[in-house]
Amino acid sequence: xxxxxxxxxxxxxxxxxPMLSIAGLNVAYRGGAGWTPVVRGVDLALAPGRSLVxxxxxxxxxxxxxxxxxxxxxEEGARVDGEVRVGxxxxxxxxxxxxxxxxxxxxxxxxxxxxxxxxxxxxIGDQIAETIVQHRxxxxxxxxxxxxxxFDLVQIPSAERRLKAYPNELSGGLRQRAMIAMAMSCDPRxxxxxxxxxxxxxxVQIQVLLLxxxxxxxxxxxxxxxxxxxxxxxxxxxxxAVMYAGRIVEQGDAAQVLLNxxxxxxxxxxxxxxxxxxxxxxxxELAGAPPDLAQLPPGCSFAPRCARRQEDCRLxxxxxxxxxxxxxxxxxxxxxxxxxxxxxx
Amino acid sequence: MSVTFSAMQAPxxxxxxxxxxxxxxxxARGLRKEFRLADGLFGGRTVVHAVxxxxxxxxxxxxxxxxxxxxxxxxxxxxxxxxxxxxDDGEVVFDGESxxxxxxxxxxxxxxxxxxxxxxxxxxxxxxxxxxxxxxxxPRAHGVPTAVARTYARDLxxxxxxxxxxxxxxxxxxxxxxxxxxxxxxxxxAIRPRLLILDEPVSALxxxxxxxxxxLLVALREELSLSYVFISHDLNVVRYIADRVVVMYLGQVVxxxxxxxxFAAPRHPYTRALFASKPSLDPRRRIEAxxxxxxxxxxVNPPSGCRFRTRCPIAEAVCAAAKPPLAAAAPExxxxxxxxxxAQPGSGHSLAPRxxxxxx
Numbered sequence: 001x002x003x004x005x006x007x008x009x010x011x012x013x014x015x016x017x018p019m020l021s022i023a024g025l026n027v028a029y030r031g032g033a034g035w036t037p038v039v040r041g042v043d044l045a046l047a048p049g050r051s052l053v054x055x056x057x058x059x060x061x062x063x064x065x066x067x068x069x070x071x072x073x074x075e076e077g078a079r080v081d082g083e084v085r086v087g088x089x090x091x092x093x094x095x096x097x098x099x100x101x102x103x104x105x106x107x108x109x110x111x112x113x114x115x116x117x118x119x120x121x122x123x124i125g126d127q128i129a130e131t132i133v134q135h136r137x138x139x140x141x142x143x144x145x146x147x148x149x150x151f152d153l154v155q156i157p158s159a160e161r162r163l164k165a166y167p168n169e170l171s172g173g174l175r176q177r178a179m180i181a182m183a184m185s186c187d188p189r190x191x192x193x194x195x196x197x198x199x200x201x202x203x204v205q206i207q208v209l210l211l212x213x214x215x216x217x218x219x220x221x222x223x224x225x226x227x228x229x230x231x232x233x234x235x236x237x238x239x240x241a242v243m244y245a246g247r248i249v250e251q252g253d254a255a256q257v258l259l260n261x262x263x264x265x266x267x268x269x270x271x272x273x274x275x276x277x278x279x280x281x282x283x284x285e286l287a288g289a290p291p292d293l294a295q296l297p298p299g300c301s302f303a304p305r306c307a308r309r310q311e312d313c314r315l316x317x318x319x320x321x322x323x324x325x326x327x328x329x330x331x332x333x334x335x336x337x338x339x340x341x342x343x344x345x
Numbered sequence: 346m347s348v349t350f351s352a353m354q355a356p357x358x359x360x361x362x363x364x365x366x367x368x369x370x371x372x373a374r375g376l377r378k379e380f381r382l383a384d385g386l387f388g389g390r391t392v393v394h395a396v397x398x399x400x401x402x403x404x405x406x407x408x409x410x411x412x413x414x415x416x417x418x419x420x421x422x423x424x425x426x427x428x429x430x431x432x433d434d435g436e437v438v439f440d441g442e443s444x445x446x447x448x449x450x451x452x453x454x455x456x457x458x459x460x461x462x463x464x465x466x467x468x469x470x471x472x473x474x475x476x477x478x479x480x481x482x483x484p485r486a487h488g489v490p491t492a493v494a495r496t497y498a499r500d501l502x503x504x505x506x507x508x509x510x511x512x513x514x515x516x517x518x519x520x521x522x523x524x525x526x527x528x529x530x531x532x533x534x535a536i537r538p539r540l541l542i543l544d545e546p547v548s549a550l551x552x553x554x555x556x557x558x559x560x561l562l563v564a565l566r567e568e569l570s571l572s573y574v575f576i577s578h579d580l581n582v583v584r585y586i587a588d589r590v591v592v593m594y595l596g597q598v599v600x601x602x603x604x605x606x607x608f609a610a611p612r613h614p615y616t617r618a619l620f621a622s623k624p625s626l627d628p629r630r631r632i633e634a635x636x637x638x639x640x641x642x643x644x645v646n647p648p649s650g651c652r653f654r655t656r657c658p659i660a661e662a663v664c665a666a667a668k669p670p671l672a673a674a675a676p677e678x679x680x681x682x683x684x685x686x687x688a689q690p691g692s693g694h695s696l697a698p699r700x701x702x703x704x705x
Binding site: 235 | 414415521522551552555557559560563578579580582584585586605618622623624626627628631632633634635638639640641
């Protein structure tokens with residue numbers, strides 16, 4: 001499976017060793033009757049400075065995959081198999097104190113809801129400075145100066161005053177910027193973002209997306225970004241991996257996957273994008289619901305909802321295979337899809 | 346869908362049309378609501394002007410979309426219209442008759458005419474009632490016998506795409522978000538309203554489910570001759586479902602036009618920025634500069650004059666001096682209104698069109 005990872009990182013023309021590589025990741029949680037698989041054989045590779053969007057609906061396993069990267073799952077009682085390497089080091093083999101060094105230092109994390117991630121009883125500047133002192137061992141004064149610079153990096157106006165503010169005193173947009181500042185405090189080489197703009201207004205969302213793009217460009221940070229919104233993916237992604245029922249069903253260059261989707265699920269998702277007016281057309285619908293992960297159907301998990309299902313889909317679980325350079329699909333009949341039918345018209 | 350509403354035996358009579366087709370279904374005039382926050386340390390009062398002089402007309406069979414960012418007052422506006430939150434000032438006329446004024450209450454029979462669907466599908470359902478009980482509750486409150494109401498509840502479930510054989514005895518926690526929102530829609534329709542106010546009904550749903558619910562709403566509007574007030578921060582959703590669009594900023598209406606007009610040619614700088622913030626869906630054509638910087642100002646201390654001026658790229662001295670009225674936008678004429686000095690002839694703004702009949 002690492003062959004795939006190699007192809008992707010080489011194809012992007014970046015350094016030979018990927019910033020992040022995941023091979024054969026399986027995650028299961030204990031459910032009512034045994035273990036329920038929530039991530040089933042995920043393989044990924046990401047070169048330094050690149051951004052990868054994990055796209056999928058609730059329950060597709062995208063956030064779990066993200067949390068696996070910083071080794072959070074074992075602490076939650078999940079069963080984790082497979083290999084997760086950050087900068088070449090295996091996260092699953094790390095001791096607890098090594099994990100603490102990894103988190104916040106080499107890998108920064110941005111959550112969807114900054115209010116639950118920031119501590120409400122400490123000033124924001126102090127929280128950022130504490131992270132820096134903890135990881136870098138600098139003096140408090142130096143750490144505060146760095147925090148001040150970080151606020152400039154994330155374009156928070158009146159930085160001095162905002163460093164002294166408590167989280168509840170800031171607007172949603174400023175809080176999310178403060179979180180990004182904290183995630184960037186130790187200059188991580190990898191940034192993980194879990195739906196960081198979903199709770200923001202449209203005009204603020206685009207500001208935060210542009211900010212992340214700018215930070216990436218300036219600092220060469222690699223980023224894995226989780227979202228269910230195709231528009232957000234189009235704004236931020238170099239590469240897109242589409243997840244369904246714990247598996248990556250399609251992966252490739254953002255433009256390729258979003259504009260010329262090959263997997264029937266991705267195709268259906270682009271068809272669900274709301275556009276135009278009700279007077280002209282009804283919206284594309286994806287019939288049915290995602291499968292119960294505790295009782296997955298045999299063969300392809302998407303087959304029960306798939307408009308292009310054939311006999312063999314119920315029998316064979318499709319492996320990922322390339323349909324174009326740097327574009328893989330896990331579908332037995334992907335090549336049969338008519339080209340250029342994206343956009344749901 | 347096995348059961349349709351028109352084939353269903355509804356236990357409540359329809360609300361008769363009184364005003365005829367040209368009478369707007371709903372006219373809201375001068376709605377105003379202030380919320381008093383906790384008093385300040387030195388006795389100073391903190392007042393949020395949540396909705397400031399909002400007027401709105403909904404024609405029969407029409408969907409009016411209200412767009413704006415969080416805190417702009419769109420949800421408060423919805424609650425004022427429905428009479429859930431008492432307004433400080435203003436009035437609502439429903440099909441030619443007074444629905445409420447600040448001094449009158451809405452009687453139970455008339456309240457039936459306007460129903461609401463809320464964003465949070467879970468917290469708006471009673472967790473201890475089965476779906477049948479939930480859907481039978483409204484009709485029973487309006488005097489329908491329990492047995493009749495329960496049979497009707499099962500038909501309602503079928504009509505919103507939830508087979509009663511599987512769903513009738515379930516509790517809300519046993520449903521997905523999309524299924525719960527279908528129940529909320531069925532509950533609102535159970536007492537046969539004429540106007541549905543939908544407050545961000547699809548915002549919490551996955552994209553594939555969002556499309557299902559929007560299609561359902563379009564079909565129901567046709568079938569039941571409903572009118573909608575549809576509130577959303579998602580422009581694509583509003584563009585899809587609305588015939589007319591109202592844009593709010595900090596408690597005030599800044600632009601109003603038909604869906605076609607406003608999406609083709611937005612006039613207010615805020616509307617333009619809002620539209621330009623919409624992700625492109627094409628990775629090859631990304632947004633390169635943020636259309637607006639900063640966050641909306643604090644509604645406790647809104648800027649003087651035009652409330653958008655602090656973030657507006659074309660603000661001038663006149664914008665700080667006085668609030669621009671919501672008036673017809675010159676070239677489009679009828680139906681397209683905008684509250685911007687740059688669109689008002691003779692306002693003194695350098696971009697304003699010259700007054701009609703001006704000689705020089």
